[in-house]
Amino acid sequence: QRTAALIPAAGLGTRLGQGPKAFVTVGGLSLLARSVAALAPLVDEVVVALPDGYALHDLNLPGDVRAITGGATRQASVLALLQASEADVVLIHDAARPFLPPSVGEAVKAAAAQTGAATAALPVADTLVRQAGPNLWGQLTSREGLWAVQTPQGFRRELLLEAHRAAEKSGIQATDDAGLVARLGLPVALILGDARLFKVTTPGDLILAKALARLWDA
Ligand code: CTP
Ligand code: MG
Numbered sequence: 001q002r003t004a005a006l007i008p009a010a011g012l013g014t015r016l017g018q019g020p021k022a023f024v025t026v027g028g029l030s031l032l033a034r035s036v037a038a039l040a041p042l043v044d045e046v047v048v049a050l051p052d053g054y055a056l057h058d059l060n061l062p063g064d065v066r067a068i069t070g071g072a073t074r075q076a077s078v079l080a081l082l083q084a085s086e087a088d089v090v091l092i093h094d095a096a097r098p099f100l101p102p103s104v105g106e107a108v109k110a111a112a113a114q115t116g117a118a119t120a121a122l123p124v125a126d127t128l129v130r131q132a133g134p135n136l137w138g139q140l141t142s143r144e145g146l147w148a149v150q151t152p153q154g155f156r157r158e159l160l161l162e163a164h165r166a167a168e169k170s171g172i173q174a175t176d177d178a179g180l181v182a183r184l185g186l187p188v189a190l191i192l193g194d195a196r197l198f199k200v201t202t203p204g205d206l207i208l209a210k211a212l213a214r215l216w217d218a
Contacts, residue, residue, distance in 0.1 A: 001113060004087035004157075005039035007032070007048040008077040009095030010070020015201050020051050022095040024206070027213030031200060034098035036061050039091060039152070042105050047084050048095065049077040075173055075180075079164045082157060089113050090160065092177050093152040098209065099196040099216055105152055111189045112154025119153040119178040120193030150193040153178045159186070 009022035009032045018024050022032035029037075032048065040046050048056070049070030056067045068084045070077030078092055089112055093100065104120050111118035124143040132138030153176065163180040167173075174180050178188045196216075200209050 006081035038100035118189035121147040
């Protein structure tokens with residue numbers, strides 16, 4: 001079975017405010033370079049989706065990595081990546097999650113090959129409340145049985161393509177891929193992720209990433 005890592009990296013990083021996030025560096029390496037380095041040992045090929053007008057050669061990436069131009073949404077970027085690969089099993093991983101423990105990547109890949117769809121996720125640890133209005137405590141929600149979904153997410157490629165086509169047809173836009181598969185009524189395995197897999201989204205996350213890079217690279 002041929003495997004590919006498909007990395008959506010075409011976002012503009014609006015919330016972080018430092019240009020396209022994939023190119024932002026922590027500890028001297030871009031978020032994208034870190035994600036590629038973590039995934040390359042697990043797969044036969046790596047394909048990344050970049051913003052229009054960006055190229056890989058400014059990135060100093062390890063190994064054999066192909067780039068395509070992404071779309072206007074994450075979902076469109078992933079669809080383009082799926083169409084650019086012929087692998088049997090694909091691992092979709094946000095470039096914005098630069099710290100992927102190898103054991104999590106391996107576990108997601110194995111589960112995806114076996115069951116067709118799997119994602120890294122973490123049981124929610126905080127108390128959850130729905131707001132009654134702006135900044136006002138409303139209905140308490142039990143965290144029992146709730147997971148926060150991360151990436152990588154692994155799929156048989158044909159299965160995820162079908163899920164994307166179905167979503168497109170129904171006008172559904174999602175921020176992740178496992179949800180599109182689950183929409184079709186298919187099972188998605190939850191694989192225990194890792195706190196270090198957090199997504200660099202805000203300036204506060206970048207501070208955490210810079211601190212973690214020192215430990216990670218030590
Ligand atoms: N992504 C993508 N194509 C898009 C939008 C997002 O490939 N059109 C990628 C991002 O590069 C990132 C991942 O999807 O690796 C998760 O998206 P997000 O954290 O939302 O990143 P951005 O869209 O870049 O950030 P923002 O929403 O703050 O602009
Ligand atoms: Mg975004």
